[in-house]
Amino acid sequence: MQNIFSNLDIQEEFGEVYQEKNKKRARKKLKAIEKLKLKYPLNDEEKQKVDSEDHWKRVLNPLFEDEETKNKKKLLERMKAERMKAERMKAQQQWESRQKEKEKEFKQKEKEFKQKEKKFKEIEGTCEKLMKQLNKEFMHLVEDKGIDNKKAKRILQIKYHPDKHPRNTTWATERCQIVNGL
Numbered sequence: 001m002q003n004i005f006s007n008l009d010i011q012e013e014f015g016e017v018y019q020e021k022n023k024k025r026a027r028k029k030l031k032a033i034e035k036l037k038l039k040y041p042l043n044d045e046e047k048q049k050v051d052s053e054d055h056w057k058r059v060l061n062p063l064f065e066d067e068e069t070k071n072k073k074k075l076l077e078r079m080k081a082e083r084m085k086a087e088r089m090k091a092q093q094q095w096e097s098r099q100k101e102k103e104k105e106f107k108q109k110e111k112e113f114k115q116k117e118k119k120f121k122e123i124e125g126t127c128e129k130l131m132k133q134l135n136k137e138f139m140h141l142v143e144d145k146g147i148d149n150k151k152a153k154r155i156l157q158i159k160y161h162p163d164k165h166p167r168n169t170t171w172a173t174e175r176c177q178i179v180n181g182l
Helices: 006-038 044-051 053-060 067-144 149-159 169-181
Strands: none
Touching: 006 044, 006 053, 044 053, 067 149, 067 169, 149 169
């Protein structure tokens, strides 16, 4: 059976031979161009040969870059660096603005919390006063009038029931809840 890939080795060999011939040709052309450069007045055909110097240098060295290409690459790299710097600056500014917003939000929430805490303390103070007052009333009914606890509680519940105070339902509800806790 014949090997299918046997032709590949020959083609590779042929490609290397072709490259070597091409490189020899390029070296000859470059020498001729160097001689032409020394000649002062050049005709159109000679100018074309001198202009093709970069092409022949690329044939010899595929990584060769002429000055114009190098300058373009440098310019592109500089532009890319500037763009990256601008993007970093923008990201930094966005981060700083987000931090300021978060700080503002935190201060606002802290302020709201302090206000709620202050209101809570006021309410707590009034609740304590209210509890003392209702406890006094309860004790007055129990001790002074001689009514048992269950009946005294029932009297206060009726007295402060929200249905008896339709204009001040919240006021009555608070008192009723406190009485239920006695």
